[in-house]
Amino acid sequence: MTEFILQDQPKVVEPTIFGxxxxxxxxxxxxxxxxxxxxxxxxxxxxxxxxxxxxxVDVVRHYMHLSTFNYSxxxxxxxxxxxxxxxxxxxxxxxxxxxxFLYTHPLQPIETVQGNLALMYTLQEWLKEISGFAAVxxxxxxxxxxxxxxxxxxxxxxxSRGDYKRTKMLIPDSAHGTNPASSGMIGLxxxxxxxxxxxxxxxxxxxxxxxxxxxxxxxxxxxTLGLFDEHVEEVIKIVHECGGLVYGDGANLNxxxxxxxxxxxxxDVMHFNLHKTFAVxxxxxxxxxxxxxxxxxxxxxxxxxxxxxxxxxxxxxPPLYGFVRPPKTIGRMKAFHGHFGGGLVRAYTYIAMHGAExxxxxxEHAVLNANYLQARLRGVYPIPYDRICMHEFVxxxxxxxxxxxxxxxxxxxxxxxxxxxxxxxxxIVHEALMIEPTETxxxxxxxxxxxxxxxxxxxxxxxxxxxxxxxxxxxxxRMDEVRAARELVLCCWLPEEKDEA
Ligand SMILES: Cc1ncc(COP(=O)(O)O)c(C=O)c1O
Numbered sequence: 001m002t003e004f005i006l007q008d009q010p011k012v013v014e015p016t017i018f019g020x021x022x023x024x025x026x027x028x029x030x031x032x033x034x035x036x037x038x039x040x041x042x043x044x045x046x047x048x049x050x051x052x053x054x055x056x057v058d059v060v061r062h063y064m065h066l067s068t069f070n071y072s073x074x075x076x077x078x079x080x081x082x083x084x085x086x087x088x089x090x091x092x093x094x095x096x097x098x099x100x101f102l103y104t105h106p107l108q109p110i111e112t113v114q115g116n117l118a119l120m121y122t123l124q125e126w127l128k129e130i131s132g133f134a135a136v137x138x139x140x141x142x143x144x145x146x147x148x149x150x151x152x153x154x155x156x157x158x159x160s161r162g163d164y165k166r167t168k169m170l171i172p173d174s175a176h177g178t179n180p181a182s183s184g185m186i187g188l189x190x191x192x193x194x195x196x197x198x199x200x201x202x203x204x205x206x207x208x209x210x211x212x213x214x215x216x217x218x219x220x221x222x223x224t225l226g227l228f229d230e231h232v233e234e235v236i237k238i239v240h241e242c243g244g245l246v247y248g249d250g251a252n253l254n255x256x257x258x259x260x261x262x263x264x265x266x267x268d269v270m271h272f273n274l275h276k277t278f279a280v281x282x283x284x285x286x287x288x289x290x291x292x293x294x295x296x297x298x299x300x301x302x303x304x305x306x307x308x309x310x311x312x313x314x315x316x317x318p319p320l321y322g323f324v325r326p327p328k329t330i331g332r333m334k335a336f337h338g339h340f341g342g343g344l345v346r347a348y349t350y351i352a353m354h355g356a357e358x359x360x361x362x363x364e365h366a367v368l369n370a371n372y373l374q375a376r377l378r379g380v381y382p383i384p385y386d387r388i389c390m391h392e393f394v395x396x397x398x399x400x401x402x403x404x405x406x407x408x409x410x411x412x413x414x415x416x417x418x419x420x421x422x423x424x425x426x427x428i429v430h431e432a433l434m435i436e437p438t439e440t441x442x443x444x445x446x447x448x449x450x451x452x453x454x455x456x457x458x459x460x461x462x463x464x465x466x467x468x469x470x471x472x473x474x475x476x477x478r479m480d481e482v483r484a485a486r487e488l489v490l491c492c493w494l495p496e497e498k499d500e501a
Contacts, residue, residue, distance in 0.1 A: 001451050001454075002447065002451040002452070004416060004451070004455060006415055006416070006472075006473070020052075020054060020058050021052035021053050021054060022053060023053060024053060025053045025054055025055055025058075026055070027054055027056040027058070027059050028056070069476075071414075073086070073087060073281075073283075074087075074088075076417055076418060077418050077419065077437075077445050077449055078419040079373075079418070079421045079436055079437050079449065080419060080420075080422050080436065081226070081392045081422040081425075081433075081434025081435055081436040082251060082252070082392065082422055082434060082436065083276065083282075083283075083422065083436070084251075084276035084277065084391075084436060084438060085283070085419070085438065086254075086276075086279055086438035086439065087279070087438075087440035088279050088280070088281040088346075089279060089350065089353070091349060091353065092279070092280070092345075092346040092349045092350060093346075095348075095349040096341045096345040096346050096349075097341075101115075101116060101119075101340070101345050102341060104116055106336035106337060110320075110321070110322045110323070111320075114318070114320070114321055116340065117307050117322065118318075118321055119344065119345065119348050120138055120307040120321075120337065120340075121307045121308070121309070122348065123291075123344055123347065123348045123351070124138060124291075124306065124307060126348075126351050127272060127291055127293055128293065130253075130257065130258075130261070130351075130359070131250070131253070131261055131262055131270060131272070131293045132261030132262060132263025132264040133262075133269075133270065133294055134263070134293075134295055134296040134299050135293070135296075135298075135299035135302055135306070135326075136291055136292065136293045136302075136306075137149070137291060137292050137302045137303050137333070138289075138291045138306075138337065138338040138344055139291075139303050139332070139333045139334045139337065139338045140291060140292055140334065140338070141287075141288060141290065141334055141338070141339060142273075142275070142287075142288030142289070142290045143178065143249070143250075143251055143271055143273040143288065143290045144178040144181065144182060144290070145290050145333065145334075146250075146271025146272070146273075146290030146292045147178055147179060147182035147218070147247070147249065147290075148182045148185060148186070149271070149292050149303060149330070150269040150270070150271055150292050150294075151169070151183055151186050151215070151218075151247065152330045153269055153292070153294060153298050153301045153330055154215055154216050154247060154268070154269060154298075155186060155188075155215060156301045156328065156330050157245065157297070157301055158215060160301075160328060165212055165213050166212070166215045166243070166244070167187075167188055167189055167213055167215065168188065168189050168190075168191050168214050168215060169183035169188040169191070169215050169216060169217075169218060170191050170209055170210075170214060170217040170218070170239070170244075171183065171190055171191070171192060171193065171218050172193045172194075172195060172201050172218075172219065172220075173193065173194050173195055173427070174195050174199070174220070174223045174224045174225055174427075174428055175218060175220055175223075175249070176220065176425075179218045179220070179249060180192075182218075183218065188215055191209055193205050193206050193209065193217075195223075195225075195428060198230065198385065199223065199225040199227040199385035200229045200230050200231055201219065201229055201231070201235050203231060203234065203235070206235060206239075210238055210239060210242035214239070214242055214243070214244040215245070216239060216244040216246055216247055216268070217239045217244060217246050217247065218249060219232075219236075219246060219247065219267075220248075220249035220252060221248065221262070221265075222252045222255050222389075222390035222392075223252075223426075224252075224394075224425070224426040224434070225385050225389075225393075225394050225428075225429070226255075226370060226389040226390050226391060226392035226393045226394060226434075227385060227387065227389060227390065228390055232265055233265060233266060236265065236266040236267065237266070240266070245268040245269065245298075246266065246267050246268050247267070247268070247269050248262045248267035248269065248271075249271065250262065250270040250271050250272045250273065250277070250293075251271075251273045251276060252391060253270075253272060253273075254276060254277045254362060254363060254366050254391055254438075255363055255366055255391035256363055256390075257277070257359040257360060257362050257363040258356060258357075258359045259363050259364075262293075263293065267295070268295045268297070268298060269292060269293070269295070269298055270292070270293050271290045271291065271292045271293075272291045272293065273288065273289075274288070274290070274291065274343050274344070274346075274347040275287070275288045275289055278346070278347035278350045278351060279346070279347075280342070280346045280347055280350075281346075287339055287342045287343065288343065289338060289339045289342070289343025289344060291338070299326065300326050300329075301326065301328050301329065301330055302326045302330075303326075303329060303330055303331060303332055303333040303334075304323075304325045304326060304329040304331065304332060305323030305324055305337075306323070306324050307323060307324070307337075308321070308322065308323070308324035309321060309322075310324070361439075363391075363439075364439075366390075366391040366438055366439040367390050367391055368439075369391075369438065369439060369441060369446060370389050370391050370392050370436065370437055371388060371393075372437075372443070372446055373393070373437055373446055373449070373450060374393040374395075374435075376446075376447075376450035377395055377435075377453055377454075380453065380454055380457050381395040381398070381433070381453070381457065382396040383395050384396060384429055385429075391438070391439075392434060392436035393435055394426065394429045394432050394433065394434045394435070395432075395433045395435065396429060396430055396431045396432065396433070397409045397410070397423065397431040397432070397433045398430070398431050399461060401461050402461050402464050404460040404464050404467045405431055406423045406424060406431040406432060406433050407423060407424075408460075408467035408468050408470065409433065409456055409460070409467060410423045410433065411467070411470040411471050411478060412456050412467045412470040412471070413453070413456065414470065414474055415470055415471050415473045415474075416452040416455075416456075418449055418452060421433045421436070422436075437449070
């Protein structure tokens with residue numbers, strides 16, 4: 001068992017550096033002007049902008065200090081279920097900053113950006129091979145944007161066949177909120193399908209909803225319980241039999257890499273989250289990259305343009321890459337061509353580095369790590385859908401003999417230097433704690449985390465107030481999260497009120 005030494009750290013109540021503002025102190029020095037001096041027009045001067053006056057060193061220290069408040073995947077274990085906070089290899093930072101990628105502009109003539117286009121073309125091909133789909137767009141900016149794109153494609157497909165009756169999207173109750181949101185934004189009616197006792201789609205409930213008004217089903221597999229649907233092929237067959245299409249939410253593809261291809265299972269369309277599966281850094285709402293793969297019958301509907309070969313090469317001359325317009329395209333989904341440097345170059349690097357064998361190991365280790373943690377926590381926390389999991393699992397944040405809640409357990413973990421797991425999602429698990437260790441963590445880290453969770457369960461019985469008042473070690477204590485979201489204060493410094501008297 002890990003020996004935890006929890007030191008009480010003095011709380012830093014507020015960043016005090018702004019208090020150092022002193023009239024006339026400056027952090028920049030400009031060279032002597034080599035043009036005549038002119039006064040700024042009065043209309044451009046704002047009297048209500050009393051910014052703090054500081055030296056460069058004060059500003060640097062202020063931001064360094066603030067940066068130490070951040071928890072990141074580079075500073076510790078981050079088992080945030082569904083978000084796949086795996087370590088981001090630093091070589092990706094080098095490649096995405098190569099001058100040829102960094103200093104190109106999307107409006108340059110294609111002859112001058114052949115390297116960039118070759119990378120995008122190759123990435124499209126790799127994603128096709130990994131997923132079993134016939135065609136891929138790299139445009140969408142994130143998973144949710146990929147869903148929106150995919151659902152538009154599904155609707156366009158039905159309409160192109162004169163099938164206008166289809167207005168219903170079926171979505172399991174374990175789904176991520178973006179699934180109903182994307183369908184709702186397109187104006188579809190969302191119909192919830194319950195899960196069965198083993199966490200699969202309830203087949204009878206699905207059959208009862210399948211008719212000629214169904215656009216399709218949005219299915220996350222493995223789902224947000226971390227479980228592979230045991231009847232996935234039957235689920236897909238049922239939807240296809242009523243003329244619907246099946247959308248795969250590919251957020252959890254990291255569990256399947258090199259093992260199962262969603263296209264082979266019969267999915268019609270799926271988004272990839274490059275920022276999860278292929279280790280592109282993310283957090284705090286972005287950046288992301290959500291390419292979409294489609295089966296052959298949907299390829300004509302992809303957003304325009306996709307990268308294609310517009311002139312074949314031969315042994316001496318490389319092919320000429322350019323942009324191609326799919327014949328029945330739903331239109332453009334994003335300005336220019338997706339998140340090129342931030343998402344596509346990093347994902348390309350990650351896939352190239354791992355190769356086919358390496359990607360399979362990613363999935364195997366992600367699944368092994370999750371099952372190891374699940375086994376260590378079994379019996380300590382209730383696990384409502386207790387079977388072999390994939391890359392994550394969901395426990396209940398409840399302890400027998402204590403009234404602490406999932407939120408208290410999550411906050412207490414911060415005192416043990418761990419980022420809390422996702423909590424209160426998926427909605428079908430009471431007091432959910434959704435734990436995704438990822439493949440990049442070693443056994444020592446997993447053991448330290450399991451030991452902390454076990455210790456916290458013990459504390460919940462003996463000293464519940466320790467959990468209810470947690471976190472104790474962080475610069476700020478327990479936040480009122482609802483109020484913080486509703487009444488955003490984006491600036492931590494405001495000028496001192498002048499005493500009117
Ligand atoms: C299962 C699932 N689907 C969809 C999404 C949406 O992806 P993004 O955050 O890239 O928009 C997420 C994000 O966490 C997810 O976990």
